[in-house]
Amino acid sequence: MTLTDSQPPKTKSGAATPAVFVDGASxxxxLGIQERLRELGGVAVKHIAEDKRKDAGAKRALMEEVDLVILCLPDDAAKETVALLDTMGNAAPKVLDASTAYRVAPDWAYGFPExxxxxxxxxxxxRKVSNPGCYPTGAIALLRPLVDDGLLSADYPVTVNAVSGYSGGGKSMIASxxxxxxxxxxxxxLGFEHKHVPEMQLYARLTRRPIFIPSVGNFRQGMLVSVPLQLDTLPGKPNGTELQAALAKRYAGSSHVVAMPLQNEAVKSGRIEPEALNxxxxxxxxxxASDKHHQAVLVARLDNLGKGASGAAVQNMRLMLGLPDA
Incomplete structure (x- = not known):
């Protein structure tokens, strides 16, 4: 049965408020997830003592009490926790993993609701959901509707360029x-082995491996992901209006993703900055798009810590717990 917003969530304890454990909360x-949960309310957030974080028994006992575990851990640590969850049988809570460990795993749902x-x-x-990467969120959102509609062939030589604020690079990059x-x-x-590429290729439905060139700038957060296209090499030689219409059709009614109209301030000025959605x-x-030159550049703008990380996690958490969207 599909949960709807009018159905109260079913919790382990029978309480009206579901319980969540954020593993890797620091x-x-x-931190972004916890801040959003404090603002939104509607869930009880459970914590583990600092000296018990690596105690499998203590962690298992806590996970038996909650409805959902959100993993904000390095890949190897996330795999260890998932292995522990797999030993819990029916006592195991649902799990939402924010690492890259399971993003292309066939038995995990991909956490991009749109x-x-x-x-x-x-x-x-x-029962298991992988939270998307920040860069793939933008690239997949741009590419998947065009591939699905036949406007972009699956074997097109896609190049994805992107720039992110430094907050996505971890503690050492932030400090530097x-x-x-x-x-x-x-x-x-630039070694062509970025860990986001398999995820980007799989969920954009590309048969040819894309070239992905990320970059980081001296601003804390915000992101632009861009995809250049030679329109006369695409099936049917679409123009900018047709590309925008495909995106608008896919995301019509979405609360979080919007295909901007062709006439907007960014297009008029010919420039766009990365921090507006922070x-x-x-x-x-x-x-x-340029009809004169038969060229286009698709651009996604998002907060790498919002829809690219913590915001997406909370959106997925609410779906998994049967809570209304926020």
């Missing part, structure tokens, strides 16, 4: 920018 994503018309229902009913030792801007991932769970999609 990291950037974990991916397809039935994706939110898959997340609602899943905040103490002034980091460069103002740099490309990275502290939100919003994702804006833009089509910059």
């Amino acid at each position: 990291g950037t994503t974990g 991916l397809a018309p039935d994706q939110a229902d898959k997340i609602r009913t899943a 920018f905040e103490d002034g030792t980091a460069p103002s801007f740099e490309l990275y991932g 502290e939100t769970n919003k994702l804006e999609l833009y089509v910059f």
Whole structure:
């Protein structure tokens, strides 16, 4: 049965308020999740003592009391906790993993509710959900509707360029920018092995591995993801209006993702900055197109800590617990 917003969530304890444990609560994503949960309310957040964090018995006892565990851990640590959950049988809570460990695992639901018309229902009913990466969220949101509609062939040689605020790089990167030792801007991932590429390819339904070039700038948070296209090489040679219409159709009615109209301030000015959606769970999609040159650049703007991390996690958590969207 699919849960609807009018149905109260069923909790382990029978209480009206579901309980959640954020494992790895001191990291950037974990802190962001807890802040959002304090603002929204509606769930009880359980904590584990600092000296018990690596105590499997203590962690198992706590997880038996909650309805959902959110993992904000490195990949290996996330796998250890999932292995522990797998030993718990019917006592195991649902799990939402924010690491990259299970993003392409076939037995995990992918936590981008806007991916397809039935994706939110898959997340609602899943026991295990992987929270998307920040860069793939933008790239997949741009590419998947075009592939589904036949406007972009699955074997198109896609290039994804992106820039993020430094908060997505972990404690050492944050420290280097905040103490002034980091460069103002740099490309990275130039070994063509960035861990987000498999996720990006799978959920965009690309048969050819995309080229992905991320970068980081000297600003704390915010993100732009861009995809250049030669329109006369695409099936049917679509124009910008047709590309925008495909995006608008896919995300019509979405509370969090919007395909911006072709006439907007960014298009008029020919420029766009990355920080406008900070502290939100919003994702804006833009089509910059030239009919004269038969070229386009698709751009996604989001907060790498919002829809790219903590905001998405809370959105998925609410679906998994049968709570209304916020």
